[in-house]
Amino acid sequence: MLSKSLKKIVITAGIALSLSATMVQAQHENDPWEGFNRAVFNFNEGLDRAVLKPVTQGYRYVTPQIAQTGVNNFFENLKDVRTMINNLLQGKVHNALEDFSRITFNTTFGLGGLIDVATPMGIAKNNEDFGQTLGYWGVSSGPYVVLPLFGPSTVRDTVGMVPDWYIDPLYYVDDSSTRVPLRVLRVIDTRSQLLDAERIISGDRYIFIRDAYLQRREFLVNDGEMNVTFDESDF
Secondary structure, eight states: OOOHHHHHHHHHHHHHHHHHHHHHHHHHHTOTTHHHHHHHHHHHHHHIIIIIHHHHHHHHHHSOHHHHHHHHHHHHHHHHHHHHHHHHHTTOHHHHHHHHHHHHHHHHTTTTTTSOOTTTTTOOOOOOOHHHHHHHTTOOOOSEEEETTTEEEEHHHHHHHHHHHHHSGGGGOOOHHHHHHHHHHHHHHHHHHHHTGGGGOOSOHHHHHHHHHHHHHHHHHTTTOOOOOOOGGGO
């Protein structure tokens, strides 16, 4: 007869294997357009290797770390506007007030967002977009899709990009000579944040990125909550 501790290990391992198998199957079912997606993925990868990654590496080489941090803080402050509005659309008033506080303090005392003063003050940073809002209200993610230039997405997240575009404060910058360089700088900043993270990618890059994206989006839509439950009688 198995001891309690051994029984616990066996049950836990069984659940883990079951979840893993279910996740792999679900992800495969969520990618019915894999042929098309891989073609777009290869196009994006080629463009990244030829242009974006070298430019980003050059940016990191010539830009002092303090300036890189300021640039990232600036764009994160703009992103908080999108997060605040989507928190309101999800009825998360407390989180929206946190977002408003972050925007207020970082914009005023943080020199337009270049300095993150809100985090040391203990004001939590949230992450919401319209794709998550749709998921919160029960809209299915739909098939996985790789978008030219934009990268991994789903049908739901692709639809969500449209209202997020109009929520973006940069959309309302009338001077194109200011707006366009800021958008380019944001792309470079975003790519810069991924340079270190991409080192963990192994095996088939397409599958690795697809699975990581789908798992993260599911995590964000559910606010980090897991639906796995355990019966006390099993332990």
